[in-house]
Amino acid sequence: MPRDRVVIVGAGVAGLVSAFALAARGLEVTVLERRDAPGGKMRQIAIGPAQIDSGPTVFTMRWVFDELFDAAGWNLSDHVRLQPLEMLARHAWNEDSRLDLFADEERTVDAIGGFAGAAEADGYRAFCRDTKRIYEILEKPFLRAPQASMSGLISAGGLRGLMRLPQIKPFSSMWSALGQYFRDPRLQQLFGRYATYCGSSPYLAPATLMLVAHVERSGVWSIEGGMHALALALADGAKSFGATIRYGQEVSEVMIAGGRASGVRLANGEQIGADAVIVNADVAAVAGGLFGGVARRAAALTSSRARSLSAVTWSVVAKTNGFPLDLHNVFFSRDYHAEFDDIFRRDTLANEPTVYVCAQDRCGAEPNHGAEERLLVLVNAPANGDRHFYDAAEVEQCAQRTFQTLERCGLHIQSRPEATQITTPGDFNKMFPATGGALYGRSSHGWTASFQRPGARTKIPGLYLAGGSTHPGPGVPMAALSGRSAASSLLADLTSRGWSTPTAMRGGTSTR
Ligand SMILES: Cc1cc2nc3c(=O)[nH]c(=O)nc-3n(C[C@H](O)[C@H](O)[C@H](O)COP(=O)(O)OP(=O)(O)OC[C@H]3O[C@@H](n4cnc5c(N)ncnc54)[C@H](O)[C@@H]3O)c2cc1C
Numbered sequence: 001m002p003r004d005r006v007v008i009v010g011a012g013v014a015g016l017v018s019a020f021a022l023a024a025r026g027l028e029v030t031v032l033e034r035r036d037a038p039g040g041k042m043r044q045i046a047i048g049p050a051q052i053d054s055g056p057t058v059f060t061m062r063w064v065f066d067e068l069f070d071a072a073g074w075n076l077s078d079h080v081r082l083q084p085l086e087m088l089a090r091h092a093w094n095e096d097s098r099l100d101l102f103a104d105e106e107r108t109v110d111a112i113g114g115f116a117g118a119a120e121a122d123g124y125r126a127f128c129r130d131t132k133r134i135y136e137i138l139e140k141p142f143l144r145a146p147q148a149s150m151s152g153l154i155s156a157g158g159l160r161g162l163m164r165l166p167q168i169k170p171f172s173s174m175w176s177a178l179g180q181y182f183r184d185p186r187l188q189q190l191f192g193r194y195a196t197y198c199g200s201s202p203y204l205a206p207a208t209l210m211l212v213a214h215v216e217r218s219g220v221w222s223i224e225g226g227m228h229a230l231a232l233a234l235a236d237g238a239k240s241f242g243a244t245i246r247y248g249q250e251v252s253e254v255m256i257a258g259g260r261a262s263g264v265r266l267a268n269g270e271q272i273g274a275d276a277v278i279v280n281a282d283v284a285a286v287a288g289g290l291f292g293g294v295a296r297r298a299a300a301l302t303s304s305r306a307r308s309l310s311a312v313t314w315s316v317v318a319k320t321n322g323f324p325l326d327l328h329n330v331f332f333s334r335d336y337h338a339e340f341d342d343i344f345r346r347d348t349l350a351n352e353p354t355v356y357v358c359a360q361d362r363c364g365a366e367p368n369h370g371a372e373e374r375l376l377v378l379v380n381a382p383a384n385g386d387r388h389f390y391d392a393a394e395v396e397q398c399a400q401r402t403f404q405t406l407e408r409c410g411l412h413i414q415s416r417p418e419a420t421q422i423t424t425p426g427d428f429n430k431m432f433p434a435t436g437g438a439l440y441g442r443s444s445h446g447w448t449a450s451f452q453r454p455g456a457r458t459k460i461p462g463l464y465l466a467g468g469s470t471h472p473g474p475g476v477p478m479a480a481l482s483g484r485s486a487a488s489s490l491l492a493d494l495t496s497r498g499w500s501t502p503t504a505m506r507g508g509t510s511t512r
Contacts, residue, residue, distance in 0.1 A: 003028040004494055007264050007272055009251045009291075010280030012040030013476050014466035016234035017068060017483030018278050018490075023241035024072035025491060030272060031243060032264065034250040039231030040280070041432075041439065041468075042476065045315040045421050052315040052374045053226035054423065057358040058197075058328060060215050061477035065230070068484060072241070079233040081224035083363065088220050089328040091190055092409040099190065100326070103219060116184040123181040127191065130181075131214035134168050138211065143478070146485040147455030148471045169207035170447040177207030189336045193354070196380055198474055199308025199440025201340040206447045222327060222363045227476070253292035254279065254463060261295075261462035276462045276494065278486045281432075283441060283454055283469040288434035298458035299465065302442050306449075307383035308474070309343065310425035310437035312390075312398055314377040317419040319370065323411035325359040331409045343382045344443075349398050353379035355405045375413070377402065385425030385437030395422060441469025456486040457493075464490055 004027045008015045011033035023029045037043065041055040062082060069076040076082075088101040099115045102108045105128055113121035141153050154165070169177055174195050178188045192202030194212035223229050235245055250267040254277050263273040279286055279298075287301040323329075332354050333339050339350040360374040367373040379402050382388075399422075406413060425437030432439075444450055453471045456464050466486035468474035 004276070005030070005274045006276050006278065006490065007032065007274040008278045008280060009254075009264060010040060010467070011035075011038040011231075011235065011245060011247075012280045012467055012479065013042060013231065013234070014468070014470075014479040014483035014486070015040075015278065015280030016231060016238060017480045018280070018464075018466055018487045019238035019243045019245070020068060020072065020234050020241070021484060021487035022490070023238045023243035025487075026242075029238065029243035030274075031238070031245040032249040032251050032266070032272070033245065033247050035431075036247045037228075037231075038235040038245065038247075039228050042227045042231045044226060044228040047315065047317045047374075047419050047421060050317050050374050051226065051228070052317070052376060053228060053358070053360060054313060054315045054376055054421075056227050056476050057360075057376060058216070059221045059223055059227060059230070059476065060219060062219065062221055064477040064480045064484070068480070069237075072237070074237065079237065080230055082221040083224070085220045085222060085327065085363075087326055088216055089330055090324075090326040091330045091332065092323070092411075093186055093332050093334075094408055095410040097186065099186070101190075103217065105217065108217075112187070116182075116187060120182055120184050120187055123183075123187075127178075127181040127210070127213070128217065130167075131210045131217075134208060135211040135214040137164055137168055138208070142450075143472045143481060146457070146471070146489050148451045148453060150451060169210070172207045174202040174205045174207045174209055177210065178202070186332070189332055190330075192336065193330065195444070196309060198444045199438065200444040201344050203337065203340055204344070204443070204445035206444070206450075208447075208450075209444060220328075226360065230476070251291065254295040254298075254460075255292075256294045256460065256463075259461065261460055276464065276490050278464045278466050278483075278490065280467045280483070282435045282438075282467065283465060284438070285432075285434040286465065290434055295460065295463065298460050298463050299454050302452070304383075304387075304436060306442045306445070307436055307438035308440035308443040310381045310383040310385060310428055310439055311378050311423075312349070312381050312395070312402075312425070313423045314375070314399070314402075314415075315421045315423070316375050316377065316413070316415045317372045318375055318413045318415035319372055320359070320375070320411060320413050323406075323409065325357065325362050325411070327359060327362050329357040329359065329411075331355045331357065331405050331411065333405060339380075343380060347382045347384055347388075349381055349394070349401075350379065351401065353398075353402055353405060355379055355402050357406070357411070372419075377406075377413075381425050381437070383425060383429075383436040383438035385427070385429030386434075387436065388426070390424040390426050395424060435469075439468075440474035441467075444473070456482065456489040461493070 195202040195205040253265040287299040358376040428437035468479040
C-alpha cells in the first residue's frame with residue numbers, strides 16, 4: 001500500500017522532531033536541508049580539531065524528548081548521554097560580586113541569603129513558588145496546545161476561567177514584577193535575563209515569561225558531544241525509521257495543486273511531490289515570499305520592529321585566567337536598561353553589553369592549567385542584519401566592549417585570531433533568510449505577542465509550520481514541541497480525510 005509522503009523543509013530541531021515522529025509512524029518522510037549538517041541553529045563550528053557548540057548550549061525540558069523517544073518505543077538515554085547540572089550558572093557583576101544558582105532550591109536560597117541578605121532569600125522562595133504556578137497553569141493549555149488561543153486558555157481546566165488569569169501575570173512587565181520579589185537590582189537583572197531566552201527585553205516582555213526561571217530550575221543537562229549531538233541523534237533516529245535526509249538542498253517553492261500543498265520545488269529546479277509539507281524555516285521567510293507567492297498566505301508578515309534579539313558570537317579556543325569559569329557564566333553590564341534601549345530602541349549594539357560565556361570543557365572538570373579551552377562568547381544584538389552592514393571596525397569595537405565587561409569581572413581571555421570565529425547579525429541573516437538575524441522569531445513584547453505566533457496548521461491545507469518562530473515559541477524544547485504539534489496535526493488531518501496509512505512502529509502510537 002502506498003504510504004503518505006511528507007516533505008519537511010529544514011533540519012532544525014523542529015523539522016527533525018517532525019521527521020522522527022512521522023517516520024516512526026510509518027510515513028514516507030523526506031527532509032530537505034540547505035546546509036550540510038542537521039541542527040540549524042544547533043550548529044558546531046570547527047576550530048582545528050575542536051568542535052564548538054555555537055548555538056544553543058542550555059538544555060532544559062528533557063521530558064519533551066523523553067516523550068518523543070518513548071512514543072517510538074525508544075529510550076532517549078540510549079541515544080544521547082545527558083548529565084544533570086548541579087550548578088545552573090555562575091553570575092558576576094564585578095570581581096567581588098558573584099552569585100551561583102543551583103538546581104537545588106535550598107542551595108540557591110542560601111547563596112542568595114549570603115549574597116544579598118535574608119529578605120532577598122525570602123523573595124526568591126516566593127519567586128520560585130509563583131513561577132512554578134505560572135508554568136503549571138500554562139503547560140497543558142498553552143505549551144502543549146498546537147495553537148495559542150486566549151479562549152482556549154480561559155476555557156482550560158488549568159486556568160479555571162478568568163479567575164486564574166492574574167496569576168500568570170500577563171499585564172505587568174517582567175521587570176516591574178521582579179521588583180515585587182527583589183529589592184537588590186542585581187537580582188532583578190539576573191532573573192530579568194530570562195526574557196532574553198525568548199529574544200526579548202525584560203522591560204517589554206510580560207511577567208509571564210518568568211516561567212523560564214522555573215523551567216531552568218527544573219533541570220539543566222549537559223549533553224556529551226554538545227547540543228549538536230542531540231540533532232545528530234534525532235537525524236539518526238528519523239533515518240532508522242526510514243526517513244531520507246538530503247543535505248545541500250535549498251527549497252525555493254512550496255507547490256500548491258487543487259488548493260493544497262502538493263510538494264516542493266528545489267532551487268535547482270527539481271520537483272518533489274508530497275501529500276503534506278512541513279516548513280521548518282523561520283515564519284518570516286514564508287511570509288516574505290521565499291517559498292512562493294501562494295505559500296506566503298500561510299503566515300502573516302510581522303513588522304521588522306517586532307523581531308526578537310539577534311547576537312554577536314565568538315566561537316573560540318583560548319587560554320583563560322583570573323575567573324573560575326563554570327559551564328554557563330554570565331557577566332552583567334552596569335546599566336541593563338541602557339543595554340536594551342540600545343538594542344531595541346536605538347537599533348545598535350549595546351555600548352556596554354552583558355556577556356554570556358559557555359566554557360564547554362568545564363562540565364565537571366577543570367581544564368589543565370594553562371591549556372586552551374573551548375568557549376562560546378555571546379552578546380545580544382539588534383536583528384538588523386538585513387539592513388545594516390557590520391564592518392570590521394564595528395565588529396572590533398564590539399569585541400573590545402565585550403571583552404572589557406569580562407575583564408572588569410576578572411576574566412582574562414587570551415585568544416589567537418586564527419582560533420576565533422565571529423558571527424554577526426548579518427551572518428545569522430544569511431543562515432536564516434528574511435529574519436535580519438533574529439534568532440527567536442518575533443519578540444515576546446506585550447501580553448498579546450505570544451498569541452501572534454502561528455500554530456502548526458496554516459490556511460493552506462497540507463501545509464504546516466514548525467520551529468522556534470511558531471507557537472509555542474523559541475528554545476530547543478519549545479521548537480521541538482512545535483515539531484511534535486506539526487506531526488500530530490498532520491497525522492490527524494490525513495486520518496480525518498480517510499486516505500492516511502499511518503502504521504504504528506515499535507510501540508509508537510502517539511505523537512501527543
Ligand atoms: C547563539 C544561539 C544561542 C541559543 N541559546 C539557546 C539555549 O541555550 N537554549 C535553547 O533552548 N535555545 C537556545 N537558542 C534558540 C534555539 O537554538 C532555537 O530556538 C532552536 O534551535 C530553533 O530551532 P528551529 O526548529 O526553529 O530550527 P532552526 O534552527 O531555525 O533551523 C531551521 C533549518 O531550516 C533550514 N532551512 C531554512 N530555509 C530553508 C530552505 N529554503 N531550504 C532548505 N532548508 C532551509 C535552515 O538551514 C535550518 O537548518 C539559541 C539560538 C542561538 C542562535
